[in-house]
Amino acid sequence: MVASIEDVARRAGVSIATVSRALRGLPDVAAATRDRVMTAAADLNYVASPFAARLASGRTTTVGLVVPFVNRWFFAEVISTVESALRRAGFDLLLYNLGDEEGRARFFDVMPMRKRVDGVLIASLVLEDTEFEALTELSRPVGLLGLERHGFLSARIDDVAAARSAVDHLVAQGHRRIGLIGGDTDDPMAFTPPLHRRDGYRDALRAAGLSADPELEQLGYFTVEGGQEAARRLLGLADRPTALFAESDEMAYGALREIRRAGLRVPEDVAVIGFDDQPLSELMDLSTVRQPVADQALDVTTRLLTLIADAADELPRDPAVVLPTELVVRGSSVTSRP
Known part of the structure; x- marks a missing residue:
């Protein structure tokens, strides 16, 4: 015994x-x-x-990670990276999956991690002022992944500029009718990519002297099936697009499947570019925007742990970090690569 x-x-x-x-x-x-x-x-x-x-x-050696979803590639990568970094530092991970609007409201009203964690990471949520106030009242260091707010540690990419680079690439290939397969900007979970990547798409069209057409913006909900259905609607237009920008590689996979099901060629009839550069994207010869998901998660986790260890009352001089993205050109958007 x-x-x-x-x-x-x-x-x-x-x-x-x-x-x-x-x-x-x-x-x-x-x-x-x-x-x-x-x-x-x-x-x-x-x-x-x-x-x-x-x-x-008085220490829990635990960090709370708050995510809007757990069943999407981006958040799975974040969770895996954060957990590994914490484990190496001798910390535990306390995961909160908000799941839906009700779960989100309950979390920020009750703050169930209160006194259970030494720090908090928030992944890719557009937060209201009241939610930021609730985090501040925890009196624990807070790190933001995918967004930036004065007074908080953060690591992110520039989603607007990255999306614009994808659409600029399609414009440079001669496309003038470019469809968008995006996430739901009215989603009550309000996570950041659908908002910012749509803005980048529209910015690129405006810079090229092209008018935005609401018919060319279709929701794919960040799933393969959603991407396929959005592509079906776009290809069914009387004046169908000659190129598609999908805000995630999953949605681009669905678009590729629908284009080929319709008997069209990629990229000769319809060019496609995604976002993320997931492992399957190279195999599928998908042009995409590579974002360093693991690097973002590791950066903010490491700096949060440093802040916890130092028990500092003030943030470091440069708490906000913006990591670079990379346009990866493959066969889905050009017939011959540069």
């Missing part, structure tokens, strides 16, 4: 609190008492609970 702290207290003839103080090396324990406790612990092969030690020190 594994010995408990109560067993050590009985063997040493002291209280549980005294055992705890003696084992933690606190100064308010007499030398003779400490010796009795240490001898009793050794005799019983007692091993102190790491969880109890955390509570006694």
Whole structure:
């Protein structure tokens, strides 16, 4: 049977609190008492609970990660990277998947991680001022992934500029009728890519002297099936687009499938470019925008851990980091590569 702290207290003839103080090396324990406790612990092969030690020190060595979804590639990459970085640092991950509008409201109203974490990471959520206030009231360091806010650590890419680079590429190939397969900008979860990537798409059209056409903007909901259905609607237009920009590679995969199902050629009839550069994208010869998901997650996690360790009251001078993206040109958007 594994010995408990109560067993050590009985063997040493002291209280549980005294055992705890003696084992933690606190100064308010007499030398003779400490010796009795240490001898009793050794005799019983007692091993102190790491969880109890955390509570006694006031530290949880746990970081909370808040995500709007767990079943999408981006967030799966974030969760994996953050968990690995925390594990290497001796920290645990406490994951909160908001899931829907009700879950989000409940989370920010109740703040269930209160007193359970040493820091918080928020992934790709557009937050209201009241939600930022709730995070501030936690009195814990907070890191933002995918967005930026004064007074918080953050790591992100420039989604607007990255999306614009994708559409600029299509314009440079001679396309003037360019469709958008995007996420739902009215989604109550309000995560950042659908908003910013749509803005980049529109900026690129405007810069090329092209008018935005609401018919050319279709929702794909960041799924393969959604991308296929959006492509079906776009290809069914009387004046169909000659190129498609999908705000994620999953939606681009669906578009590729629908284009080929319609008997059209890629890129000769319809060019396609995605966003993310997921592992399958090279295999599918998909042009895309490569974003460093793992690098963003690792950067903000590392800096959050530093802030926790330093117990600093102020953020470092440059708390906001913007990582570069890269346009990756493959066969889905050009017949011959540069």
